[in-house]
Amino acid sequence: MRSSPVAILHWPEPAAHPPVFPVFLPFSGCPVRCVFCAQDVQTGCAPRGVDDALAEAGRLLHERAGRMRPAPELAFYGGTFTALPSGAFAACLGFARTARQEGRISGLRCSTRPDSLPPDRLEALREVGCGCVELGVQSFADSALRESRRGYDGRTAREACVVLRAAGLRPGVQLMPGMPGSSPEQFLEDVRLALELGAVCLRFYPCLVLEGTELAALWRAGRYQPWTLEAVLDALAEGFGLAQRAGVPVIRMGLAPEAGLSGSVLSGPHHPALGARVQARCLVRQVANALAQARAEGRLGATEPVGLVLPRRLQGMYRGHAGELVPHWAGLGITREHVRFHDERREIRLVRLAGASLDGAATPHEGF
Numbered sequence: 001m002r003s004s005p006v007a008i009l010h011w012p013e014p015a016a017h018p019p020v021f022p023v024f025l026p027f028s029g030c031p032v033r034c035v036f037c038a039q040d041v042q043t044g045c046a047p048r049g050v051d052d053a054l055a056e057a058g059r060l061l062h063e064r065a066g067r068m069r070p071a072p073e074l075a076f077y078g079g080t081f082t083a084l085p086s087g088a089f090a091a092c093l094g095f096a097r098t099a100r101q102e103g104r105i106s107g108l109r110c111s112t113r114p115d116s117l118p119p120d121r122l123e124a125l126r127e128v129g130c131g132c133v134e135l136g137v138q139s140f141a142d143s144a145l146r147e148s149r150r151g152y153d154g155r156t157a158r159e160a161c162v163v164l165r166a167a168g169l170r171p172g173v174q175l176m177p178g179m180p181g182s183s184p185e186q187f188l189e190d191v192r193l194a195l196e197l198g199a200v201c202l203r204f205y206p207c208l209v210l211e212g213t214e215l216a217a218l219w220r221a222g223r224y225q226p227w228t229l230e231a232v233l234d235a236l237a238e239g240f241g242l243a244q245r246a247g248v249p250v251i252r253m254g255l256a257p258e259a260g261l262s263g264s265v266l267s268g269p270h271h272p273a274l275g276a277r278v279q280a281r282c283l284v285r286q287v288a289n290a291l292a293q294a295r296a297e298g299r300l301g302a303t304e305p306v307g308l309v310l311p312r313r314l315q316g317m318y319r320g321h322a323g324e325l326v327p328h329w330a331g332l333g334i335t336r337e338h339v340r341f342h343d344e345r346r347e348i349r350l351v352r353l354a355g356a357s358l359d360g361a362a363t364p365h366e367g368f
């Protein structure tokens with residue numbers, strides 16, 4: 001007897017994207033040193049001149065092309081790109097234009113602050129083929145921006161998204177849950193706002209206390225307490241779900257594991273597998289919500305057992321990091337013997353077990 005699903009969910013596949021070739025320009029163009037920022041540690045790259053950075057990039061792109069690797073998207077990261085001195089800005093765009101004409105890059109993106117968007121620079125970016133401009137928004141909340149002394153308010157951050165779109169550029173939004181003055185509720189509000197404002201991608205960088213920052217001094221003085229890892233996992237799982245439902249990719253969660261980063265983290269929710277843990281937690285929540293809805297609508301009895309059929313590519317997400325999610329699944333009544341995997345890429349099925357076996361829930365060749 002074949003069991004009909006009581007709910008079907010979809011888990012999107014990551015969008016195909018050309019590889020990104022980052023050129024880090026730590027602190028270049030930054031009008032202030034933000035309290036939490038240690039770009040040199042975060043990017044694994046010491047502050048350097050634009051000429052040196054471009055010379056190295058040119059050499060590496062040439063080597064890459066020689067190895068017949070696909071042309072990457074060039075990305076200027078690590079500072080306030082649109083506030084670079086004019087000569088440095090022109091040199092970067094000239095480099096990108098030439099590299100694009102020669103087929104060594106497929107496109108260009110950059111990161112900058114929401115309060116540094118001069119129209120002539122946006123026009124120059126668009127003209128050279130820049131697609132996405134990632135805004136280091138961090139939060140749209142005035143209180144968090146003020147406490148972190150970002151130097152702009154929420155209105156400026158919101159308008160930045162609008163200005164970019166009007167200039168023919170696509171806004172990406174970087175958010176920093178846990179920054180001074182923030183809360184999990186505010187972070188989720190920030191995610192909603194970023195999606196409403198047309199963000200084409202998001203990054204979540206939970207606030208860490210890094211050696212050498214002003215935040216480290218505040219933390220040592222007992223005036224800043226980072227969020228716990230549990231709080232961050234929960235907030236990001238919710239935020240990731242919002243973005244997923246809106247069809248907007250979250251392209252990074254947590255800082256990249258650069259050499260030297262771990263030794264510089266004094267405190268805070270740092271974990272090398274943060275993104276994977278967040279996604280796995282989001283999956284449990286989505287299934288829990290679907291179960292609750294099915295029961296509320298009478299499609300499933302209050303105590304009726306259910307089975308779960310997952311795409312095989314999500315197999316690692318069932319247990320979660322070090323098996324941390326097994327108790328969560330058990331709390332939903334879904335233990336390992338109630339889980340099967342199939343070769344469909346996106347579809348997640350919740351199936352009724354009473355009167356039917358889970359075996360009928362997947363294609364026969366999957367060996368149930």
Ligand code: SF4
Pocket residue numbers: 027030031032033034037038039078079080113136
């Ligand atoms: S957070 Fe951004 S604007 Fe602030 S110092 Fe770092 S790179 Fe510069």
